[in-house]
Amino acid sequence: MTKRFGELTAVDHVDLTVAAGEIYGFLGPNGSGKTTFLRILCGLLRADDGSGRVLGHDVIAESEAIKREVGYMTQRFSFWEDLSIEENLDFVARMYDVKNRRQTVRESIEQLGLAERKDQLAGELSGGWKQRLALAACLIHRPKLLLLDEPTAGVDPKARRDFWEQIHQLAAQALTFLITTHYMDEAERCQRLAYISKGKLLAAGTVDEVISRVGLTTWSVRGRDLAQLAEQLRKTPGVQQAVAFGNSLHVSSTDAAALQRAIAPFRHEPYDWRQIPSGLEDAFISLMEHDRSTA
Amino acid sequence: MKQPHRFSFQRLRGIIAKEFTQMRRDRLTFAMMLGIPLLQLTLFGYAINSDPRHLPAAVLLADQGPQGRTLLYAMKNSTFFNFVRQVKTEREGRELLERGQVLFVVNIPENFSRDLWRGDRPEVLVEADATDPVATSTALGSLGSLFDTALQNDLKGSLATLAGTSGPIDLRVHALYNPEVVTQYNIVPGLMGVILTMTMVMITGLAITRERERGTMENLLSMPTRPSEVLIGKIVPYILVGYIQVAVILIAASFLFHVPIEGSIILLGVVALVFIAANLAMGITFSTIAKNQLQAVQMTFFFFLPSILLSGFMFPFRGMPRWAQMLGEVLPLTHFLRIVRGILLKGNGIADVSLQLWQLALFALVALTIGIKRYRQTLD
Ligand SMILES: Nc1ncnc2c1ncn2[C@@H]1O[C@H](COP(=O)(O)OP(=O)(O)OP(=O)(O)O)[C@@H](O)[C@H]1O
Ligand SMILES: [Mg+2]
Numbered sequence: 001m002t003k004r005f006g007e008l009t010a011v012d013h014v015d016l017t018v019a020a021g022e023i024y025g026f027l028g029p030n031g032s033g034k035t036t037f038l039r040i041l042c043g044l045l046r047a048d049d050g051s052g053r054v055l056g057h058d059v060i061a062e063s064e065a066i067k068r069e070v071g072y073m074t075q076r077f078s079f080w081e082d083l084s085i086e087e088n089l090d091f092v093a094r095m096y097d098v099k100n101r102r103q104t105v106r107e108s109i110e111q112l113g114l115a116e117r118k119d120q121l122a123g124e125l126s127g128g129w130k131q132r133l134a135l136a137a138c139l140i141h142r143p144k145l146l147l148l149d150e151p152t153a154g155v156d157p158k159a160r161r162d163f164w165e166q167i168h169q170l171a172a173q174a175l176t177f178l179i180t181t182h183y184m185d186e187a188e189r190c191q192r193l194a195y196i197s198k199g200k201l202l203a204a205g206t207v208d209e210v211i212s213r214v215g216l217t218t219w220s221v222r223g224r225d226l227a228q229l230a231e232q233l234r235k236t237p238g239v240q241q242a243v244a245f246g247n248s249l250h251v252s253s254t255d256a257a258a259l260q261r262a263i264a265p266f267r268h269e270p271y272d273w274r275q276i277p278s279g280l281e282d283a284f285i286s287l288m289e290h291d292r293s294t295a
Numbered sequence: 296m297k298q299p300h301r302f303s304f305q306r307l308r309g310i311i312a313k314e315f316t317q318m319r320r321d322r323l324t325f326a327m328m329l330g331i332p333l334l335q336l337t338l339f340g341y342a343i344n345s346d347p348r349h350l351p352a353a354v355l356l357a358d359q360g361p362q363g364r365t366l367l368y369a370m371k372n373s374t375f376f377n378f379v380r381q382v383k384t385e386r387e388g389r390e391l392l393e394r395g396q397v398l399f400v401v402n403i404p405e406n407f408s409r410d411l412w413r414g415d416r417p418e419v420l421v422e423a424d425a426t427d428p429v430a431t432s433t434a435l436g437s438l439g440s441l442f443d444t445a446l447q448n449d450l451k452g453s454l455a456t457l458a459g460t461s462g463p464i465d466l467r468v469h470a471l472y473n474p475e476v477v478t479q480y481n482i483v484p485g486l487m488g489v490i491l492t493m494t495m496v497m498i499t500g501l502a503i504t505r506e507r508e509r510g511t512m513e514n515l516l517s518m519p520t521r522p523s524e525v526l527i528g529k530i531v532p533y534i535l536v537g538y539i540q541v542a543v544i545l546i547a548a549s550f551l552f553h554v555p556i557e558g559s560i561i562l563l564g565v566v567a568l569v570f571i572a573a574n575l576a577m578g579i580t581f582s583t584i585a586k587n588q589l590q591a592v593q594m595t596f597f598f599f600l601p602s603i604l605l606s607g608f609m610f611p612f613r614g615m616p617r618w619a620q621m622l623g624e625v626l627p628l629t630h631f632l633r634i635v636r637g638i639l640l641k642g643n644g645i646a647d648v649s650l651q652l653w654q655l656a657l658f659a660l661v662a663l664t665i666g667i668k669r670y671r672q673t674l675d
Contacts, residue, residue, distance in 0.1 A: 043672070046673055067518060072514075074513050076513075078514035080313065082317050082320045090309075090312075094306060095515075
């Protein structure tokens with residue numbers, strides 16, 4: 001798929017396959033084209049180039065069929081703030097011609113745990129509750145595929161955990177998810193990941209595959225005055241990243257030998273060096289940095 | 296494969312219900328919908344009710360006899376007229392009228408008294424500036440009986456026989472600058488059309504742009520809705536609002552301003568439905584073109600101005616230049632004004648108004664079709 005906005009190529013030949021029943025994470029820095037890609041999939045934007053199938057329907061020609069079977073949760077809350085929770089759900093149910101509408105809506109409200117607040121206006125809900133309402137509304141027509149655009153932005157940790165519990169339960173019932181997120185812990189909860197930057201797909205696969213594809217070597221160092229050390233290391237050729245993690249510093253590079261040479265002068269007291277497996281975040285930051293330096 | 300994607304009444308009902316609820320919650324808009332007709336009626340009603348007096352007048356008194364003066368005294372005593380000038384020639388009078396220094400020139404000819412005594416029904420010419428008929432019509436309307444009563448005293452006795460017949464004088468009123476003389480009765484029915492045009496076009500003009508600005512459009516578009524469902528669903532609720540406005544105006548017209556209602560109210564209701572739909576369709580079409588609510592409002596005014604200027608509300612339609620008449624024929628307000636004045640004032644029936652009604656319906660259909668064609672189902 002390719003999508004251009006004037007000069008800018010927001011999605012640049014992104015080629016992605018999501019298997020049925022999978023939870024697929026879609027990551028990338030701000031403005032990398034995640035939202036644009038999801039919008040193309042559900043027919044909100046017309047791709048300039050490329051083709052694809054969603055649930056067996058052609059993305060370009062059969063967007064109406066796709067809309068009926070897909071639930072799309074927008075990045076920004078996009079339900080009607082001057083309608084109550086119940087009215088919003090009822091409206092959505094009607095738009096999808098849901099059978100047993102009243103009962104479905106009632107069940108949905110009960111599942112949300114909002115039975116006693118169902119007459120409250122959606123605009124009066126807190127950010128976290130808005131997200132939950134939006135998810136409930138996306139599920140009301142029992143879609144087969146859910147496209148969730150940063151569904152947990154601004155949601156507290158407990159609610160985020162509940163949310164992911166629910167996602168996993170639904171995936172077990174053969175629902176497919178394509179979820180964008182900026183949280184590493186959420187990325188790690190996905191079965192497979194794709195990372196895009198400036199509209200280009202840079203890596204895709206399972207968490208381990210993505211990490212190993214980046215080919216990063218990481219050392220952890222403990223000791224005093226780490227901030228000062230980090231400063232010095234960042235200036236040293238051969239070090240690509242020096243990032244503070246609590247009481248330690250993660251120093252990494254895609255060139256293991258060069259990194260070894262670079263840190264050699266610092267391998268003495270009071271520093272305690274240890275090689276560790278690279279994390280997803282190290283890998284992503286590396287991808288981002290690499291992208292910046294080549295730009 | 297899947298069943299074809301058809302027009303769904305379930306979805307249409309859903310959109311109508313949503314619009315109704317949102318309208319109910321949007322206090323400001325709702326208040327505006329009722330406030331505008333009330334405010335406009337009060338303002339215009341004040342102008343209509345105000346009974347202008349002491350209007351400046353000039354007199355050309357060529358008569359040497361006493362009866363010419365009798366007429367002048369009668370006019371002065373009525374308090375409608377205020378004689379500011381005595382002119383010597385007709386041209387002088389005309390110039391005063393043109394400059395707006397007087398609203399009337401009363402022309403009492405030479406030998407008026409003599410002719411009166413002879414029973415020759417001498418002519419009294421009153422030239423009036425009728426650009427503002429509201430101001431002049433009451434005064435002019437009173438003239439006939441005013442003169443008759445005044446002269447009755449003088450004509451008592453020997454000339455009493457003249458008084459009863461066709462009036463002792465031949466009163467001629469020339470309304471200048473506005474030969475059709477739009478009276479107050481024309482204004483209230485016209486006001487109905489003007490108010491509906493403004494509020495109906497505006498309210499649906501905001502309908503789609505509001506969804507766009509609030510970001511809810513992205514959601515609406517991600518659902519399997521059809522353009523026709525969305526647009527019709529957004530039009531229907533406001534038809535009711537339009538009817539409420541019509542009712543308010545009709546009640547006020549009849550009870551406050553005593554506008555006669557000669558024709559059938561039911562017919563008026565049918566016509567109003569088509570007219571309201573035409574304006575709502577126009578608005579919704581603007582809404583699909585405008586990028587934001589401000590643009591939608593600007594487009595509304597762009598449509599509203601020619602509507603009041605070229606429809607015959609402001610200026611007599613037949614008095615306009617040819618090109619203006621042609622433009623005016625396209626506007627729904629033009630046809631609605633003709634119909635509504637016909638029904639209310641002349642008691643027109645369906646046969647009299649059907650041509651205009653078809654033209655209105657055609658406008659509504661074309662506007663809605665353009666709207667549906669223009670409605671974008673994508674965000675770009
Ligand atoms: N309608 C539009 N018109 C023009 N440019 C656009 C439009 N929508 C998005 N863009 C541009 O396309 C690029 C990708 O935007 P997109 O919203 O897809 O990013 P994103 O990955 O979702 O970012 P974020 O993480 O901040 O949500 C950005 O540079 C953005 O400015
Ligand atoms: Mg985004």
